[in-house]
Amino acid sequence: MIFNSVNEKIFFYTFPVYLFSLIPFFLITGPFLSDLAISLVALIFLAYCYKRNDYSYFKNRYFYIFLIFWIYLVFNSLFNNLNFDSLKISIFYFRYGVFVIAIITLLGFNDGFVKYFFYCIFICFVVLIFDGFYQYFFGENILGWKSSVRVSSFFGEEKILGSYLSRLWPIFFGLSIFYLKKKDKLFFLFILVFIFSEALIFLSGDRSAFFNINLSAIFVILLSQKLFKLRLITLCSSIVLLLIISFINPTAKERVFDQTIKQMNLQNSNQDDYKNIYIFSKEHTHHYITAYRMYLDNKIFGVGVKNFRKFCKNEKYSVSELSCASHPHNTYVQVLSEIGITGFIFLISILFYFCFNILKHLILRFKGKSYFSDFEICLLSVIAIYLWPFIPTGNIFNNWLNIALILNLPFLFWAKKLANS
Incomplete structure (x- = not known):
C-alpha cells in the first residue's frame, strides 16, 4: 500500500486497523457494530483501490471462488421466490470477501496491529469470565442483569456467551503463541484465562459450543507439533474444574448432558413416544x-x-x-x-x-x-467447527456468525506467509 500523506495513511490504514481490532468488543454488543465495522473496512478498502486504480489485490483464486458463490446467491435470490430479505442478504454478502482481502492487504503492509487485536480478545475474555462466573454464583451479572437457567453475561437474552467464547477461543489461543513465552510473567495468567473460559462455555449451557470447544481441542492436540501438552493441560484442567462445579451445583451438567439424553429420547422416558429416538x-x-x-x-x-x-x-x-x-x-x-x-x-x-x-x-x-504451522492448526480448528456436519448450528446467513468465522481467514493467509518467509 502507498500513501501520499499522513491523512491518507490515517484514513486508509489506521482507521481500518482500529475497526478490525475492536471487532471482539463489537461482537459482544451484537451484530450491528461488528457488521458496521467490517462494512466500513470493506468500503474504505474499495475506495483505496479506486483511488489508486489498482484492483490487483483481488487477483486471488480464493476470491474468485467466493465471487462465483456470491453471484450465485444473487442469482438465486432474484429468480427463486424473490423477497427483500433474501435479496438484501445476497447482495451485501459481497462485503465479507472484500473485508478478508482488505485485512490480508493491511497485514501485508504492516502486521504490527495484530497485537492490538490479540489484547482486545484478551480483555474481552477476562471481562466475560469475571462477569460470567459472578452471574453463575450470584444470579446476576455486574450490571444487575438476572440469569435464568443459563449464564449469558453481557449477551443478556441472546444466550450466545458459549458461542462467542468457543469461536474466538482458538484464534486467541493461537495468537498467544506469538506474544507469550513460557517464562513470560503473563503466561500463567493466560493459562488460567484459557481454563476458566472453557469452563464458562460449559456453564453457559450452550451444548453446541461445548461440543465445538472440545472438537477444537482434539483437533489441536492431534495435529499440532508443540501445543500438544499445553492444550491437553488446559483441557484436563477445565474438565477437573467442571467436575468440581458440577458437584457443587449440577444445573449446567443437567442441561448439557441429562437434558440432551432426554430430548433425544435415548432412555425412552416419554411413554407416549417411547419408540422414537x-x-x-x-x-x-x-x-x-x-x-x-x-x-x-x-x-x-x-x-x-x-x-x-x-x-x-x-x-x-x-x-x-x-x-x-x-x-x-x-x-x-x-x-x-x-x-x-x-x-x-x-x-x-x-x-x-x-x-x-x-x-x-x-x-x-x-x-x-x-x-501447517501450529498457529494455522488453531485457526483451522475453527474451520473444522463450522464444517462439522453432525451438530446443531446457527443460520449460515447470520451476520454475527459469519463475522466470527471470517476473522480467522486473513490470519490463515498471514500465517502461511510467515511460515514461507
Whole structure:
C-alpha cells in the first residue's frame, strides 16, 4: 500500500486497523457494530483501490471462488421466490470477501496491529469470565442483569456467551503463541484465562459450543507439533474444574448432558413416544425432515436464501407444529433446502479441500514434518467447527456468525506467509 500523506495513511490504514481490532468488543454488543465495522473496512478498502486504480489485490483464486458463490446467491435470490430479505442478504454478502482481502492487504503492509487485536480478545475474555462466573454464583451479572437457567453475561437474552467464547477461543489461543513465552510473567495468567473460559462455555449451557470447544481441542492436540501438552493441560484442567462445579451445583451438567439424553429420547422416558429416538431433539428432527422435503421438491436451487422460515409453514413440507423455525439448525441441511444442490457443491467442495489438506498434514506428521504451522492448526480448528456436519448450528446467513468465522481467514493467509518467509 502507498500513501501520499499522513491523512491518507490515517484514513486508509489506521482507521481500518482500529475497526478490525475492536471487532471482539463489537461482537459482544451484537451484530450491528461488528457488521458496521467490517462494512466500513470493506468500503474504505474499495475506495483505496479506486483511488489508486489498482484492483490487483483481488487477483486471488480464493476470491474468485467466493465471487462465483456470491453471484450465485444473487442469482438465486432474484429468480427463486424473490423477497427483500433474501435479496438484501445476497447482495451485501459481497462485503465479507472484500473485508478478508482488505485485512490480508493491511497485514501485508504492516502486521504490527495484530497485537492490538490479540489484547482486545484478551480483555474481552477476562471481562466475560469475571462477569460470567459472578452471574453463575450470584444470579446476576455486574450490571444487575438476572440469569435464568443459563449464564449469558453481557449477551443478556441472546444466550450466545458459549458461542462467542468457543469461536474466538482458538484464534486467541493461537495468537498467544506469538506474544507469550513460557517464562513470560503473563503466561500463567493466560493459562488460567484459557481454563476458566472453557469452563464458562460449559456453564453457559450452550451444548453446541461445548461440543465445538472440545472438537477444537482434539483437533489441536492431534495435529499440532508443540501445543500438544499445553492444550491437553488446559483441557484436563477445565474438565477437573467442571467436575468440581458440577458437584457443587449440577444445573449446567443437567442441561448439557441429562437434558440432551432426554430430548433425544435415548432412555425412552416419554411413554407416549417411547419408540422414537431423535436427532438431538424432536424439534431438530422435525426441522431436518421439513428441510429435506423442501429439498426433494427444489433440488437444483432450493427454496431460496433464508426462505426456510417461509416454506416450513406449508402443509406439504410440515411434519408437526415443531417444523417451523428461522432456519433448520444444520448447515448442510440448510444449504440443501435453501440454495439446493448447486449451493451444496460449494460447501462440499470446501469440506473435501479441507479434509484433503488435513490428511496431507497428518501424513507428514508421521514423518516428523508438517504442512501447517501450529498457529494455522488453531485457526483451522475453527474451520473444522463450522464444517462439522453432525451438530446443531446457527443460520449460515447470520451476520454475527459469519463475522466470527471470517476473522480467522486473513490470519490463515498471514500465517502461511510467515511460515514461507
